[in-house]
Amino acid sequence: MIELAHVSRSFGSFRAVDDISFSIRTGEIVGLLGPNGAGKTTTMRMITGFLTPDEGTITIDGRDIREDERDSKRKIGYMPESAPLYGDMIVEDYLNYVASMQGVNAAERVPFLCRTCGLSEVMHKNIAELSRGYRQRVGLAHALMNDPEILILDEPTSGLDPNQIGEVRNLIKELGKTRTVIISTHILGEVEMLCGRVIIISHGKIAADSPTSELASRYMRSASVSVIAAAPSQKELIQEVEKLSGNGTAAAFDVPYAETLLNGKSGIYGVRVSVDADKEIRPDIAKNVSEKGWALYELSLQRNSLEDVFRTLTTGGEA
Template sequence: MIELEHVSRRFGTFRAVDDISFSIRTGEIVGLLGPNGAGKTTTMRMICGFLEPSGGTVRVDGLDVAANPVETKRKIGYMPESAPLYSDMMVADYLAYVARMEGVDAEKKIPLLAETCGLREVMHKNISDLSRGNKQRVGLAHALMNDPEILILDEPTSGLDPNQVSEVRSLIKKIGETRTVIISTHILSEVEMLCGRIIIISGGKKVADSPTEELRAQYASTGTVRLLLGGAGADAVRRVLEGVRGVSSCSVQEHDDKLLVSVSAEGEGELRPELARAVLAQGWDLYGMELVRNSLEDVFRALTVGGEQHEN
């Protein structure tokens, strides 16, 4: 289990992480989201013990990471965005080197990792000759060498083509069946497919922490209502519909001889009945009306506007 209690991290006067608290249970796959510079990487480095918090406490399985760095690091495998591989070594030699550094029995462990990470066909190739997807697989094998209980992945599919993304995603799912996994990424489709829970950081602060489906459902009813109207003027439509209770904004575009209207809500609630009544009361023609529900991307944007910082 991972626990952060009122954790902050300053670099000089700059506060990269500001009073963040959350816990992650064993066996969860959690997405850590935020815009560039939000504090995601700093948070992960504090969990791994690479950075000490300026305030608060990080615990892994009940152990304070700052007070017990060796014991807690043994429990964690970390793969940074660009895995630090030795490109002039063969894959087999590199993994043997990592095994020696970790004090692991290479003869037993490396064949298992080659199978788990899909590396059997490239074990005798130089790392410099590998595709980026296979380099990511080698980075995962490195992170898994000491059989960690917790795996932390920073942008694991960054720079991969669609086929490589699919392969690495499947591999992460497989690994996540037996471990706690934290994935830091800005690719929201990846989070939806892999993560059962999402933590969003913006401006160094935690702004959301919910199961993926619950987070989406929470904001689903705050989508945009689109209407196709006839027999009306743009200014009149805007004036009337902005006067409907619960409407925050109304935009109007001409579409052939009709008007395409987009109406946004102030909060949760069903606008369509009130909008329909307002339209019909004016004698306008209503050709169509639909609710375009907010996607996870819309939720992310709403929660993180202005959340970029100058440090990560």
């Protein structure tokens, strides 16, 4: 288990991390989110022992990392956003070199990591010649060299193409079955796919700490209902939708296919209204539109996404 208790870190007069506390159980895959400069990378570097907290304690399996620095570091594999690789070395030589530096049996570990990280096709290529996707894989192999219990990944899919992103995500999922994984990323869809829990940091403080599946319901208060219908006027459709929503305010939006359906005549309108997240008004809208003899083309509910949660918690905007 990793545990941070009242941890702070400043750089000059700038307080990058401000009295944060959380714990991560063995076997969790946790997403660490926040805007640029929020304190994510500083937090990860303190967990690895690269930076020392000004205040507070960080323990791994109950032992303060400052009191048992070498043993704590042996339990951690860290891949920074831009993995520091030697471009003039071929991949196999580089991994053998890392193994020797860490006192690992290269003859056993390097072939295993070659298979695990999908490096078979590039083992005899110079690192400088590799695509960004393969360089990320080499960096991941480096982080896994000493078979760490904890894997910390800073923007692991940054700059990759869609195929490479899918491959790296699948690899992280597999690795997460046997170890604790902390992922820092700006790709919120990635967090939803990979992480069972999300910690959001804003201005050096924890803004949210929740299971990913519960984040929206815990922190969001609203959703939106979109209606596309043929009505006598947009004003009448807006009035009807607002009446059914309670205290919501409806807004019009353009319907691209309206003119096609009506052969150039106007009459198909789109209206979107905010509602309480737990309020369901779609059946009432469908019933009323039908009773008025209006044609209903679309009716949909859009619940707030993780992106909306992130924006609300890090900017103070309305959910």
